[in-house]
Amino acid sequence: MSHTAHIRSHRKPRRSASTIAMRAGVAGGVLSTLAVAGASGSANAAEPVTQTLELPTLTADLASQVAQSADATQQAAATYQLQAERDAAAAHAAKEAKADLAHAKKKAEEAKKKKAAEEAARKQEAAERASRSTARATLTSASTSTSSSDTGSSASTGSDSSSAGSSTSSSSTATGSAAAVVSFVRAQIGDAYVSGGTGPSSWDCSGLVQAAFKQIGVDLPRVSQDQSTAGTQVGLDSLQPGDILYWGGAGSAYHVGVYVGDGMFVGAQNSSTGVVEKPLSYDPPSGAVRVL
Numbered sequence: 464m465s466h467t468a469h470i471r472s473h474r475k476p477r478r479s480a481s482t483i484a485m486r487a488g489v490a491g492g493v494l495s496t497l498a499v500a501g502a503s504g505s506a507n508a509a510e511p512v513t514q515t516l517e518l519p520t521l522t523a524d525l526a527s528q529v530a531q532s533a534d535a536t537q538q539a540a541a542t543y544q545l546q547a548e549r550d551a552a553a554a555h556a557a558k559e560a561k562a563d564l565a566h567a568k569k570k571a572e573e574a575k576k577k578k579a580a581e582e583a584a585r586k587q588e589a590a591e592r593a594s595r596s597t598a599r600a601t602l603t604s605a606s607t608s609t610s611s612s613d614t615g616s617s618a619s620t621g622s623d624s625s626s627a628g629s630s631t632s633s634s635s636t637a638t639g640s641a642a643a644v645v646s647f648v649r650a651q652i653g654d655a656y657v658s659g660g661t662g663p664s665s666w667d668c669s670g671l672v673q674a675a676f677k678q679i680g681v682d683l684p685r686v687s688q689d690q691s692t693a694g695t696q697v698g699l700d701s702l703q704p705g706d707i708l709y710w711g712g713a714g715s716a717y718h719v720g721v722y723v724g725d726g727m728f729v730g731a732q733n734s735s736t737g738v739v740e741k742p743l744s745y746d747p748p749s750g751a752v753r754v755l
Contacts (some may be wrong), residue, residue, distance in 0.1 A: 497586045498510050585734075637724055641676045641705030647675045648721045648729040656731045666731040666738060668719050672707060675721060681754060691716035694752035699743075705755050708748035722751065 637645045651671060654664050663669040669687040676683050683693050691709035702708075704724040709716035720730025728748070729740045 466664045500722035519533045523651045545589045581734075587648075602702070613749070640681075641703065643654050643679045644675045644721060644755070645723045645729075647678055648672075648738075649723065649740065651731075652729065652740055654731070656734045656737045658734075660731070671729075671731045671738060672719050672721060676754060681725045687719040688714060690719050691750070691752060692752035697751050699748065699751060699755045702751055703753065707750050710746070710749050713750055713752075720748070 486620065511585050544645065630731055648671060651662075651666065654662075654666055656667065657665040658667050659670070660666045660675050664668075666674070669685060669690055673683045679745060684690055687709060690707055691711070691713050697703075697706060698715065702722045703721060706718045706722040708722055708728055708730075710718040718730070720726050720728045727740055728743060729738065731738045732741075732746075
């Protein structure tokens with residue numbers, strides 16, 4: 464045996480005639496089949512071809528992304544709603560704060576006005592007291608002069624002395640309309656004094672006197688200056704219940720009250736005392752007028 468007999472030859476093996484013939488037959492059959500198929504395709508070209516398209520199926524990753532997007536959208540919506548609620552709460556708080564500030568300012572203004580009114584009332588009361596003190600001093604001086612002149616004539620005539628004694632008495636029992644006036648002013652004792660007050664529970668001096676006479680059908684002027692000349696002037700030693708007392712000059716009086724008998728009078732004195740009943744010695748009047 465040759466030493467190269469075991470090495471395979473690289474030459475292509477020769478094909479036999481039968482093999483070549485078989486392959487040629489197979490090829491011919493295939494070509495015939497293709498020709499028949501082409502003819503059949505041409506014959507059926509007019510018929511529509513129906514295809515079914517299938518939508519792609521969502522993968523697990525895409526489904527996860529969609530879920531995350533939905534969660535983000537929901538969270539953003541919740542954030543916007545929370546912010547809107549906070550903005551509404553802030554606006555409401557600002558509105559309430561503004562209202563509270565306005566209320567506080569109003570209270571402060573009212574307190575300031577009240578304080579100013581009280582201060583004005585105190586000053587007015589002090590001025591009235593000063594005027595009354597001056598009027599008392601004037602009356603005391605005049606009374607002293609009168610007493611001195613009357614002493615000589617009294618000493619010479621005993622009958623004149625008797626006459627003077629009888630003239631100092633005054634009636635203490637109210638009747639008729641005078642009784643109604645007295646009853647009215649006494650019913651207001653304890654009410655407050657308010658400058659310009661005309662009732663029903665707060666008065667100034669002339670407002671009380673005017674109301675007392677109005678309820679019996681007598682119309683008096685509103686202020687004390689005019690009330691001091693509204694009737695007939697009477698002496699303080701001849702007073703009767705229902706007479707109007709005044710302090711200051713007739714026509715320029717700064718205070719009025721009502722004589723109620725037994726040496727007493729009722730008047731709306733000042734903001735400290737209100738309406739009170741006092742003896743004439745508490746605040747001696749300057750004069751009196753009789754309306755009834």
